[in-house]
Amino acid sequence: MRHTWRWFGPVDKVGVQDAAQAGAKGIVSALHHIPTGDVWPVDEIVRRHEEIKAGGLVWDVVESVPVSESIKTQTGDWRQHVANWQETLRRLSASGIRTVCYNFMPVLDWTRTDLRWETRNGARAMRFDLVDFVAFDIHLLQRPAAVDDYDAEIRDRAAKRFAEMPEERRLSLSKNVGAGLPGSADGYTLPQLRDHLATYDGISREKLQQHLIDFLAEVTPVAEAVGINICAHPDDPPWALLGLPRILSTEADYAHMLDYVDSRANGMTLCTGSLGARAENDLPAIARRFASRIHFVHLRNVHREEEGAPCSFYEDEHLEGHTDMVAVIAELLKEEKRRRSEGRSDHEIPMRPDHGQEILDDLTRGAQPGYPAIGRLKGLAELRGIERALTHSNYGME
Structure with missing residues (x-):
C-alpha cells in the first residue's frame, strides 16, 4: 500500500x-x-x-x-x-x-461528543457517548422531534445526565457536536444547526x-x-x-x-x-x-461499548x-x-x-x-x- x-x-x-x-x-x-x-x-x-x-x-x-x-x-x-x-x-x-x-x-461531516477523552492509560482519544448525544439533541439543541427518535430508557438516562452536567460540559458538548469538518473553518452554533437541519425537511x-x-x-x-x-x-x-x-x-x-x-x-x-x-x-x-x-x-x-446501532464508542x-x-x-x-x-x-x-x-x-x-x-x-x-x-x-x- x-x-x-x-x-x-x-x-x-x-x-x-x-x-x-x-x-x-x-x-x-x-x-x-x-x-x-x-x-x-x-x-x-x-x-x-x-x-x-x-x-x-x-x-x-x-x-x-x-x-x-x-x-x-x-x-x-x-x-x-x-x-x-x-x-x-x-x-x-x-x-x-x-x-x-x-x-x-x-x-455534520462527523460527530463526536468528546474530542479529547481520557483513556485508561492517560492517552486522549475521540469518543461518541450516546447518552451525552441524546442529552444534547433533546435538552440543548431542543430538536422538536428528538423525543420520538429514542426509547424511554435512553431518554431517562439522558435527562439524568443533563441535569447533572455542569455548564462547562454543556458548552463543550455543543461545541464538539457542531465542530464540522476537520481542518475547516466550519462549525455551527445551536441556532445555525437548527436552521441547517430544517433544510432537510421532506428529504x-x-x-x-x-x-x-x-x-x-x-x-x-x-x-x-x-x-x-x-x-x-x-x-x-x-x-x-x-x-x-x-x-x-x-x-x-x-x-x-x-x-x-x-x-x-x-x-x-x-x-x-x-x-x-x-x-x-x-x-x-x-x-x-x-x-x-x-x-x-x-x-x-x-x-464499541454496545453492539447495537446507535451505540457509544471510542477511538x-x-x-x-x-x-x-x-x-x-x-x-x-x-x-x-x-x-x-x-x-x-x-x-x-x-x-x-x-x-x-x-x-x-x-x-x-x-x-x-x-x-x-x-x-x-x-x-x-x-x-x-x-x-x-x-x-x-x-x-x-x-
Missing part, C-alpha cells in the same frame, strides 16, 4: 516533515480555506503542491473536495456547484492528482440516495475522462443523527451506490473506523466484496478495538496483487493511519483532535509491520 498522512495545510501543528519522519511517503490534503461550492483556483492547487514538496513529500490524495449542502438537497445553486466540482476535478488532474475523496453526510433516506446517484451521474464521466478515481467516505458514525438520513453506513448502502453508477472511477474510501462503529459491518468481507472499487483506505479502530489503538486489522490488510494486499497482474496503474492503494490517540508529547502539542503526531506515528508503524509480515518472502502470503 501507499503509506500517506493527512496534513491540514500550513496551520497544521504536525508538519509535512513530521510525516516524512514517521514513515509516510505521500500527503493527503485539501484546500480547506476555499468556500464549499467554489472552483479551486489553479494557483492555490500549485501552492499546496509546493508546500508539500518543500517538506520532502508529494501530494497523493485530495481529502476532500466538499460536496455542498445545496448539492445534497438539490436546492439553490446546486447545478453550478456540480459544474464547479467537475472543473475542480479537471484542475486537480492537470496537477497530477489521481485520487479524490469526498463524503455525502448531511450537515427521506431514499431521496438523499437518489441525490447521490444524480451527483455521481454528473461527476463520474468527468473523473473517467481526466483519470481520477473518486471515492466516497462512509458516514461517521454510521447511522441516522438528529433526524437526518445517512446513506453510506452499511455494505448494502455501498452496493447500491456502486451498482447504480457502475464505473471503476466511482469507488469507495474504506474507512475501518467509521464502518467499524456498526457491529453488523464485517470489514474484511466488505474489503473483499468491493476490492476492485476501493481507491483509498483509512485504517483505524474503534471500541482505540490501531491494533485493538473490534476490527480485525490483520484480516482487512490481508484482503487489501490480495487486491493489490490482482491489480498488478492486470497491469492496473492504480495497483498501489493509498492508505493512511486514520486518527490516533494523543500520547507522550502529543498531549501538549495541541494538534487537530484525532490527528496527533506520535499517536499516528505509532499507528502507521503497527500497520506497516502487519503489511511487512504478510508480504515477507519466507513467511508471508506472497
Whole structure:
C-alpha cells in the first residue's frame, strides 16, 4: 500500500516533515480555506503542491473536495456547484492528482461528543457517548422531534445526565457536536444547526440516495475522462443523527451506490473506523466484496461499548478495538496483487493511519483532535509491520 498522512495545510501543528519522519511517503490534503461550492483556483492547487514538496513529500490524495449542502438537497445553486466540482476535478488532474475523496453526510461531516477523552492509560482519544448525544439533541439543541427518535430508557438516562452536567460540559458538548469538518473553518452554533437541519425537511433516506446517484451521474464521466478515481467516505458514525438520513453506513448502502453508477472511477474510501462503529459491518468481507472499487483506505479502530446501532464508542489503538486489522490488510494486499497482474496503474492503494490517540508529547502539542503526531506515528508503524509480515518472502502470503 501507499503509506500517506493527512496534513491540514500550513496551520497544521504536525508538519509535512513530521510525516516524512514517521514513515509516510505521500500527503493527503485539501484546500480547506476555499468556500464549499467554489472552483479551486489553479494557483492555490500549485501552492499546496509546493508546500508539500518543500517538506520532502508529494501530494497523493485530495481529502476532500466538499460536496455542498445545496448539492445534497438539490436546492439553490446546486447545478453550478456540480459544474464547479467537475472543473475542480479537471484542475486537480492537470496537477497530477489521481485520487479524490469526498463524503455525502448531511450537515455534520462527523460527530463526536468528546474530542479529547481520557483513556485508561492517560492517552486522549475521540469518543461518541450516546447518552451525552441524546442529552444534547433533546435538552440543548431542543430538536422538536428528538423525543420520538429514542426509547424511554435512553431518554431517562439522558435527562439524568443533563441535569447533572455542569455548564462547562454543556458548552463543550455543543461545541464538539457542531465542530464540522476537520481542518475547516466550519462549525455551527445551536441556532445555525437548527436552521441547517430544517433544510432537510421532506428529504427521506431514499431521496438523499437518489441525490447521490444524480451527483455521481454528473461527476463520474468527468473523473473517467481526466483519470481520477473518486471515492466516497462512509458516514461517521454510521447511522441516522438528529433526524437526518445517512446513506453510506452499511455494505448494502455501498452496493447500491456502486451498482447504480457502475464505473471503476466511482469507488469507495474504506474507512475501518467509521464502518467499524456498526457491529453488523464485517470489514474484511466488505474489503473483499468491493476490492476492485476501493481507491483509498483509512485504517483505524474503534471500541464499541454496545453492539447495537446507535451505540457509544471510542477511538482505540490501531491494533485493538473490534476490527480485525490483520484480516482487512490481508484482503487489501490480495487486491493489490490482482491489480498488478492486470497491469492496473492504480495497483498501489493509498492508505493512511486514520486518527490516533494523543500520547507522550502529543498531549501538549495541541494538534487537530484525532490527528496527533506520535499517536499516528505509532499507528502507521503497527500497520506497516502487519503489511511487512504478510508480504515477507519466507513467511508471508506472497
